Amino acid sequence: MEGKKADINSFLKDLKEKSPPLARIYEMTTYYTEDENKFDKFTILESSEATEFSGSVIPPDISICNECVTELKDQQNKRYDYFFITCTNCGPRYTAIERLPYDRPNTTMQEFPMCDFCATEFGDPSNRRFHAQTVACDSCGPRIYLTTNDGKSIEHKDPIRETGRLLEEGHIVAVKGNGGFHVATATTNPKPIIRLRKAKHRTQKPFAVMARDIDTVKSFAEVGHAEAELLASYIKPIILLKKKDDCYLSESISPGLHNIGVMLPYTGTHHILFDDVHEPAFVMTSANPPNEPIVAENKLARKRLGSVVDFFLFHNRAIAHRCDDSVVRVHGLRKSLIRRSRGYAPEPIRLKHTANSCILGVGAEPNATSCVLFQDKAFVSQHIGDVDNPETIRFMKEATYHLTELTNSQVEFIACDLHPKFNTTRLAHDLANELKRPVSPVQHHYAHIASLMGERNINEMVGIACDGFGYGSDGKAWGGEVLSCHQEGFQRLGHLREQPMPGGDLATLYPLRMAAGILHGGTDVEEWLSSESKRFPHGKAETRLIIKQLKKETGLKTTSCGRVLDAISAILGICYERTYEGESAMKLESAAMGGKDVLNITPEIRANTIDTTFLVREIFDQRNKRPVKDLAFSAESYLANSLAQLAIGNAERLDVKTIGFSGGVAYNEHITQTIRKNIEMNGFRFAVHKLIPPGDGGIAFGQTIATNLITK
Ligand SMILES: [Zn+2]
């Protein structure tokens, strides 16, 4: 183009800043020539085949845009009150696209031929719906309808507002969305929530809520600037927000936790749902039967959810790919992804360098995702869940197949966890046989740190990787690790002290077992454990057996940081039974809110091993003498300070400038910020995740990054 320099610069600035929400600028090349009058027109060229198949063509689902919300509420508008109102800037994408190229016949809109009105808008370059593949209206598009829990249709001219009314009355309703079903209830009335917990066998796990608008959110939760921005963003993830002291929503929504997961309405249906009700928010939890992925199909929903809900709000559009809501937390001003799914997947993570090979990563077992690394992009799937049953394994296969199809890539290596018995490891071997490709097992904590190095483009790092469990290079249970990671691989530099896990997995479910294991040998421990026997399913017989097992000293041991947090949580009476992943540690963090470090324990590190027995003993001795919040806070401080000190000492010795923190424990804001303070005070750069979850949702990505290094 030709023009004055200032005009050209302002055009380039607008191109970046005023682009539509779905536009992604990966690269801009600008050069100036001396010639004048060289150009006589301005054109936008069509995409080349290369970009069509580079995988950047399928965008994630985007929440309803402001223009569509305005039209939805405008009685003069053709799409007034139409639940499936979308445009080029908003609506389902990833969940609606069955295959490439992204044209209507390849989407779940194929069954809804456009009416003349929609077709005119679709064909008009000046219209907001020009080439919007999901365009539809009340006369041609999908329909929404209400049924009883056994599928009998309920004739109602306004099924969505009727659903709102039913929820307010205390009923439980399954609501079909773009990527799957939600189960919804009221939030100010505990009765339906308790009933839902019973039906789902989910006694404690927090439910997310959808609030009417941002002002309503501010009435029950604390919303900082970064959180407000995320809540209102076009992604509309669930944000974990601190409950206000006078939070008036039912405590049964997130029992024992200081925070609550909140999102704002992101489809036309959601907006209409709040129209005629007083309820400030609705519980909106992913409708997944125990240990199964989110339900997305009408028939299956009736079968699997019929006994849980009172009514269904169905629509008749199929879902091509199910996708759960994303979950985000903010540490200070920094966003930390807990679950990267709707609104993010399958948007690729861009790498600085082109990968040596095309690599598929299948993740670990809990909270899995899969990932395809191809050229300079890593495509991480939506949240798949715990890959421990046939239905989730099938979902993992589907999502993985879809990713390779999207990228039109030929997988050359299949990366998996080092754990020989994970279902994902088995899946990797099956795929390897099928494709005649080699398998690359990657140690779990190395994969955590590799994911951090990959997304932050760092070549060398001392990494702190803390979580509940990962299979170690020596076959033992790891989980509180300090690693040296570089372009050649990794070395284990140090870790938390190995602690007994009496009963193996039972010690994860009943954290008092962990506490007994760590405290074992102290004079008063047997007596204390016996006095706590009511906390065990088999009472005194069980505590006697635990002591016997511990005396033999032959059982499993672990260096897990999560298990130490669990033990402390149990000693302080915060959590005796784990009913969902991370429960004890999350409740410990909530209990530590407002606490201070009253113990100030100097890190006990010998031969690169952090002593945790000393810490747990101290907490045990002080348990009835000081406030729980101070002891919880002090314990977290000790772990953070000693992990930081161990990492700093090694980074100095190795002359490495960056120290990173990954693994599920990195969700803990207090621990992360305490490590950060130590690291930065000592002049090191502190790296945390921005694009990938620190938990096991990031493992698949890390596996591909680690494998890429060895396939040079
Ligand atoms: Zn729109």
Ligand SMILES: [Zn+2]
């Ligand atoms: Zn139409």
Ligand SMILES: [Zn+2]
């Ligand atoms: Zn992990």
